[in-house]
Amino acid sequence: MPDAFVLLALLVATLRAATPLLLAGFGELVAERSGVLNLGVEGMMLVGAAAGFIATAATGQPLLGLLVAALAGMLMALLFGLLTLTLGANQVACGLALTIFGIGLSALIGLPWQGTPIAGLASVIWPGLDAAGPVAQQLMLLDPVLWLALLLPALVGAFLYRSRAGLILRAVGESHEAAHALGYGVLRVRYAAVLFGGAMAGLGGAYLSLVYTPMWTENMVAGRGWIALALVVFSAWKPGWLALGALFFGFVTIAQFQAGAFGLEVSPHLLSMLPYLATVVVLVLISRDETRRKLNAPAALGKPFTAAG
Amino acid sequence: MSPTPPRLALTGIVKRYGATLANDEVALSVAPGEIHALLGENGAGKSTLMKIVYGVVAPDAGEIAWDGRPVAIADPNAARRLGIGMVFQHFSLFETLTVAENIALGLGSTRPLEALAAEIRQVAARYGLAVDPGRHVHHLSVGERQRIEILRCLLQQPRLLILDEPTSVLTPQEVEGLFAMLRRLAAEGCSVLYISHKLEEIRALCSAATVLRAGRVAARCDPRAETAESLAEMMIGGRVVRTTRAARQPGPPCLVVDRLTLAPEEPFGTTLRDIALELRAGEILGIAGVAGNGQAELLAALAGERRSAAARIALDGRPVGHLGPAARRARGLAFIPEERLGRGAIADYSLAENALLTRLDARTAPRGLLDPGAVRALATRLIARFGVRAAGIAARGRSLSGGNMQKFIVGREIDAGPRVLLAAHPTWGVDIGAAVAIHQALLDLAAAGAGILVVSEDLDELLGLADRIAVLAGGRLSPPVPVAETGAEAIGLLMGSAPGDAQRMADAAAA
Numbered sequence: 001m002p003d004a005f006v007l008l009a010l011l012v013a014t015l016r017a018a019t020p021l022l023l024a025g026f027g028e029l030v031a032e033r034s035g036v037l038n039l040g041v042e043g044m045m046l047v048g049a050a051a052g053f054i055a056t057a058a059t060g061q062p063l064l065g066l067l068v069a070a071l072a073g074m075l076m077a078l079l080f081g082l083l084t085l086t087l088g089a090n091q092v093a094c095g096l097a098l099t100i101f102g103i104g105l106s107a108l109i110g111l112p113w114q115g116t117p118i119a120g121l122a123s124v125i126w127p128g129l130d131a132a133g134p135v136a137q138q139l140m141l142l143d144p145v146l147w148l149a150l151l152l153p154a155l156v157g158a159f160l161y162r163s164r165a166g167l168i169l170r171a172v173g174e175s176h177e178a179a180h181a182l183g184y185g186v187l188r189v190r191y192a193a194v195l196f197g198g199a200m201a202g203l204g205g206a207y208l209s210l211v212y213t214p215m216w217t218e219n220m221v222a223g224r225g226w227i228a229l230a231l232v233v234f235s236a237w238k239p240g241w242l243a244l245g246a247l248f249f250g251f252v253t254i255a256q257f258q259a260g261a262f263g264l265e266v267s268p269h270l271l272s273m274l275p276y277l278a279t280v281v282v283l284v285l286i287s288r289d290e291t292r293r294k295l296n297a298p299a300a301l302g303k304p305f306t307a308a309g
Numbered sequence: 310m311s312p313t314p315p316r317l318a319l320t321g322i323v324k325r326y327g328a329t330l331a332n333d334e335v336a337l338s339v340a341p342g343e344i345h346a347l348l349g350e351n352g353a354g355k356s357t358l359m360k361i362v363y364g365v366v367a368p369d370a371g372e373i374a375w376d377g378r379p380v381a382i383a384d385p386n387a388a389r390r391l392g393i394g395m396v397f398q399h400f401s402l403f404e405t406l407t408v409a410e411n412i413a414l415g416l417g418s419t420r421p422l423e424a425l426a427a428e429i430r431q432v433a434a435r436y437g438l439a440v441d442p443g444r445h446v447h448h449l450s451v452g453e454r455q456r457i458e459i460l461r462c463l464l465q466q467p468r469l470l471i472l473d474e475p476t477s478v479l480t481p482q483e484v485e486g487l488f489a490m491l492r493r494l495a496a497e498g499c500s501v502l503y504i505s506h507k508l509e510e511i512r513a514l515c516s517a518a519t520v521l522r523a524g525r526v527a528a529r530c531d532p533r534a535e536t537a538e539s540l541a542e543m544m545i546g547g548r549v550v551r552t553t554r555a556a557r558q559p560g561p562p563c564l565v566v567d568r569l570t571l572a573p574e575e576p577f578g579t580t581l582r583d584i585a586l587e588l589r590a591g592e593i594l595g596i597a598g599v600a601g602n603g604q605a606e607l608l609a610a611l612a613g614e615r616r617s618a619a620a621r622i623a624l625d626g627r628p629v630g631h632l633g634p635a636a637r638r639a640r641g642l643a644f645i646p647e648e649r650l651g652r653g654a655i656a657d658y659s660l661a662e663n664a665l666l667t668r669l670d671a672r673t674a675p676r677g678l679l680d681p682g683a684v685r686a687l688a689t690r691l692i693a694r695f696g697v698r699a700a701g702i703a704a705r706g707r708s709l710s711g712g713n714m715q716k717f718i719v720g721r722e723i724d725a726g727p728r729v730l731l732a733a734h735p736t737w738g739v740d741i742g743a744a745v746a747i748h749q750a751l752l753d754l755a756a757a758g759a760g761i762l763v764v765s766e767d768l769d770e771l772l773g774l775a776d777r778i779a780v781l782a783g784g785r786l787s788p789p790v791p792v793a794e795t796g797a798e799a800i801g802l803l804m805g806s807a808p809g810d811a812q813r814m815a816d817a818a819a820a
Contacts, residue, residue, distance in 0.1 A: 164413070171403050171414050178401035181365060182415050183386035299404070 005135065010254060012138045015146055016212055018250025020045070020204035020221075022149035024228035025242050026156050027200025032232055033160060034193035035173035035300035039095025040080055041201050042225025043102020048073040048202025049209035050106035053216040054113055062121040062210050066145065066203060069210075073202020074195050076102060081194045085187050088304040099225070107218045120214045121145070145207055152200075153243040160239070169193060173298030176305040186305050201225065227276060234283030236296040241286070249279045314377030316341045316469055316500040317362065317393075322371035324357050331357040332368070333524040339469065339517075344491060344501040346511040346532055349521035350544055350740040351711060355504050358521070359471055362502075363395045364388040394462025395471040396455065402446050404577065408457055409442035415461040432463050436490050447577045451601055452483045459490070470494065471502045476510060477766065480599060481801035488514050506544070508537040522546055545741050552749045552773070555756040559776070560590030563760040564611075564642075564729045565623040569630075571610055579603040579784040581610065586779060586786060588729065588760040593751065594789060595775030596764040597800050603784040604764050605647075608733050611762070612644040613637040625728060638667065641728030645719055645735055647764075649711060653718040656707035660699060661688040663706055664721055687724075695720030696746055712743025719747050723754050730754060730761045736770060748774060768797050780804055 024041050031038050038044075052069030056062045080098050083089045123129045126140040160166040169189055172179045176186045208224070209216050227249060235241035252275040259271055315338040324332040331354045339345045349355045360366040362373070364382035373380055375391050382388050388395070402411050409426045416425075426442035433440050438456045446454060455475060462470055472491075476484045491501055491514065505511055511518060511532045518535075520528040520543045528543040541549050569584040581603050588594050598604060609615040611622065613634035622630040624640050634644070646652035654663045664687050665673060673683045688702035697717045699709050706714060715735070722730060732751065736744035751774060755761050764781075765771050771778050772792055779789035780803035787803050 167406070167410055167414060171406065174403040174405055175401070178403060179414075181385060181397065181401045183384055183389065184414075296405070 005138075008135065008138050010258075012141050013254045013257075014247065014250040015150065016141065016250070017253040018246045019146045019149040020207045020212065020224055021228050021231065021246035021249055022152055022243065023145075023204035023207065024201045024225060025231045025246055026152040026239070027197035027204070028228055028232045029235075029237060029239065029242055030156060030160075030169070030200075031190075031193045031197035032301055033173045033237060033298055034169050034190045035176060035298050035303065035305075036084065036190050036194050036197075037091045037095065037302040038077070038080055038098070038194060038197055039092060039229065040076065040098025040102065041197075041228050042221055042223065043099035043105075044073045044076040044198050044201035045205030045208070045221045045225045045228075046102045046106035046219070047076050048205030049220060050110040050113075050205075050216060052202070052206030053118065053209040054109065056210055057113055057116045057118050057216075060119065062119065062124050065210055066121075066206050069202040069206030070199040071202070073198040073200070073205070075198070076202070077194045077198020080198075081191050084304065085190050085194070088306055091302050091304070103219060110216045110218065113216050114218070116216070118210070118214050121211045143211060145203065145211065149207075153239045157239040170298075173300055176300045176303070180305070190305075201228075204228070223276060227279060230280060230283065234280075234287045236287055237298065238296060245279060245283055248282060249275050252278045313341060314374070315339055316343075316376060317502075318374040318377075319358070319362070320372050320374075322358065322361060322373075323369045324354075324361060324366065325369050326357075330524045332361070332371075335371070335521070335524070335526055337519050337526070339500045339502060341468075341500055342495050342498045343517055344495050344503060344515045346515035346518035347502055347504045347521065348506065348508075348511060348518050348532075348540065348544060349527075350506060351738050352523075352740070353521040353544075354524040355521055356473065359395070359473060359502070359504060362388070363393060363471065389465060392466070392468035393471065394465055394467035394469070395473070396458045396462060396475060397473055402454055402457060404447040405445065407443055407445050408440055408449075411446060411457060412442070412461045412464065416464060428464065429460060433460055436463060436493065437486065438490065451599055452479050455479070455487075463494075467499055469500045469502065471504070473504045474506075475503075476505065476507060480804040481768070481797050482805055484510065508532075508540045511540065512537065520544055541741060549741060550745050552745055552752060554752055557591045557756055557776070559592045560758065562587045563590045563625055564588040564762065565626075566611070567621055567623070569610060569617060569621045571606065571615060571617055573606055574615065579606055581606050582784045584610075584786045586762075586789070588762055590728070590760050591755055591758050592777070593755050593761045593763060593775045595771035595778040595792075596762065596781050596786070597768060597771050597778055598766070598781035598804055600766055602782050602804075604733070604781060606784070607781060607786075608644075608646070608731060608764060611731055612642070612646075643667070643722040643725055643727035643730045645722050645730070645732040647733035647737065649714050649718060650706055654706045654714060656705065658706055659703045660692065660697075660706070660709075660717060661685060661702040663717070664688040664691055664702075667721060668725060691717060691720045691724055694724065695750065710740070710743075712739035715739050716743055716746055716750075719750055723750055727754075727759055730759055732761060732763045734765050734767075735763060736767070737765075744770075768800060771800075772797065 024045055028038060028041055048069035051072035052065040055068035056065030076098060080094055083094045084091045121143050122141055125143060129137060129140050132140060160170060168184055172184060172186050172189045180186050205221055208220060231242055231245040235245050256271045256274045259266065317339045319335060319337040322332050322335040335358055347355050357366065361368045362382065364384045364387050373382060380391065409422050409429060412429060413422060413425055429440065429442045438460055440453065440456055440460060475487060479487065495501055503515055512535065515532050518530050518532045519526060522544060527546060532540060538549065566584050566586045569581055571581040573580055579602060584607065610617055613632055616633065617630040619628040619631040624637065624642055629637050629640060650656045654666065661684050665684060668687060673680060673687060685702060691697065692699060692702065695716045697720065698713045719735060735747050735751065751761055763771060763774055775792055777789040777791050778795065778800060780787040780800055782804055
């Protein structure tokens with residue numbers, strides 16, 4: 001059944017392409033639901049990708065690399081939190097600065113490691129990978145990080161809508177004055193949400209440098225952080241739509257690779273543009289309903305909070 | 310001397326914001342089961358004092374005693390642990406959450422929402438407050454939202470309930486229901502601190518009152534033994550001036566709205582349905598109703614911020630529905646919006662620049678260049694003619710008190726000599742003296758032949774100003790009735806008949 005195998009390979013490839021977006025997107029979704037707009041996703045992903053790669057290359061332990069990547073992302077997010085939450089600086093400006101900082105920092109620390117080969121995550125977890133049959137090989141490509149990314153929509157959805165902590169987080173994003181008046185620690189909640197966003201972005205970046213294309217090249221996140229941000233907004237801050245958007249991006253990315261195989265004579269630069277363009281166009285079309293978007297947008301998004309008195 | 314200590318006793322409370330003393334050596338004592346009024350004009354320091362009691366703001370000096378023991382209230386959680394509940398003037402509810410979720414947030418407990426919903430229904434029934442725990446807050450009327458705030462407090466078995474201007478958003482019938490509930494609560498031993506500037510309500514409800522003026526305690530009294538007049542004098546520290554009203558002769562229609570139907574722009578907005586009204590020259594038409602029933606949408610449509618089909622709105626017989634605000638102003642329509650700083654004026658602009666916002670014309674800017682002399686003359690004239698207390702025409706908008714800024718905005722519009730004036734909540738949040746001056750200016754303008762449309766939630770204001778009153782409820786406008794033939798009671802019934810309030814009507818029928 002070659003057709004079934006091709007479909008399986010396509011599916012696995014799509015999921016792998018979507019994983020970084022799912023991770024970064026759901027991290028940003030939680031941050032934005034708490035009322036913080038962090039435009040530094042791309043920068044946090046890059047630093048996570050570089051730090052995770054360096055840790056893996058130095059120790060040979062991709063799991064340690066993933067942990068380091070998440071911590072690196074959190075450090076970036078902590079910097080953002082200090083500026084925007086503690087010091088009340090403008091979130092848009094700080095987020096843009098964080099991305100530019102992340103591009104530069106990741107290029108700097110990654111420079112000596114360019115071209116260094118590492119063992120991919122899958123071959124470390126599954127020592128028998130190379131000897132396995134083609135179908136088993138495909139299934140083994142579904143690594144734990146990918147499963148985490150696939151579970152995130154359900155986990156984040158349950159957290160936001162079923163748990164008390166999620167209710168408080170949504171309340172803080174809806175009206176920080178009211179939440180403060182009720183005695184909730186607005187800044188504490190926002191720090192937690194921003195740090196979670198940083199950890200997820202770092203993990204998403206490391207998935208690119210450790211799993212998806214196991215190597216480090218400068219600026220290798222290639223705008224996926226921005227697409228994750230766009231996904232969050234266009235999905236109207238809904239976990240289900242965000243997951244669909246990320247999977248769609250993954251699908252178009254893979255379909256674009258396959259286009260060459262069908263003998264399509266199009267510039268590869270145009271083709272690599274396609275996932276970004278298609279995702280934005282589709283999301284804009286499904287989010288045309290302005291009322292629905294306004295209803296779901298966290299009302300306090302991007303507004304700095306300072307306790308009065 | 311009573312053997313039981315007061316539930317709450319404040320002594321020597323001081324709170325300073327920059328150069329202004331919001332509270333200066335304030336003392337206040339509330340006995341168990343007492344309904345105590347805190348009375349004062351806007352800016353007298355009532356809200357600051359209550360924020361101190363609720364732990365939102367820390368005092369610079371002073372002591373708080375609870376049941377005779379000195380306490381420090383560090384944050385709202387500490388206040389709630391003591392048994393203090395607070396119903397805010399601007400509700401602290403979350404629009405996109407359900408009633409039960411909102412209440413769960415306020416309780417700080419971890420019980421499941423289903424159990425909480427049952428408890429909400431039980432307490433609601435006990436105090437005669439009808440609510441559905443599963444509904445989203447943005448579907449609810451303002452009166453229903455207030456009930457949720459109150460319920461949130463009641464579920465914590467409060468021993469002191471603070472209400473900040475609770476009736477400004479209620480119909481007269483709802484006010485009666487609120488009072489009955491508060492009396493029941495007080496009879497059960499809960500103390501109530503009732504903040505208001507509505508004197509008749511305080512006389513009807515409260516057994517003690519503390520009057521604040523400019524941050525200090527101006528008087529303590531038993532409001533039942535006072536008149537509204539004497540309470541007002543304690544509040545403003547002088548005699549209350551009354552408006553004088555010249556006889557007016559209504560002329561031809563100057564503003565006509567014909568079957569205007571308009572969907573809202575905002576997700577929580579109200580659809581205007583089949584609005585028809587006719588405002589005549591020299592007449593004041595009042596639009597009553599609880600906020601959120603289409604007032605903002607109607608004003609936007611009349612002022613030109615929302616456009617409609619040309620023929621739906623006519624100004625002096627000419628269709629203007631398709632025109633924007635500037636074109637309508639050029640045809641003699643002036644508009645006093647409800648937000649003073651933000652829509653009516655700009656906080657960081659000087660008064661001279663603020664005067665220009667709606668008065669940029671051939672006199673102040675001939676050939677497109679500003680004439681500084683003419684601008685100064687205009688601002689100086691407005692300040693003098695309407696008694697605006699300000700440091701001069703260079704004073705920033707934010708440096709003026711609410712009442713003085715409002716006098717300046719009202720003056721700016723009246724001075725333009727409009728054919729039609731739209732006034733939204735013209736005296737909201739201004740002191741009594743400024744309110745009287747603004748009312749007088751409106752009455753004089755009508756006597757001079759202009760048509761005035763006043764939208765207000767304050768029924769007393771409309772009954773005192775208007776010749777006819779119509780009620781806006783659920784986006785529909787009732788036919789106007791002459792003020793001489795109606796009263797607060799009849800208008801209140803119309804106000805409560807909004808479709809969104811069907812629940813309330815059903816409850817009233819069942820009770």
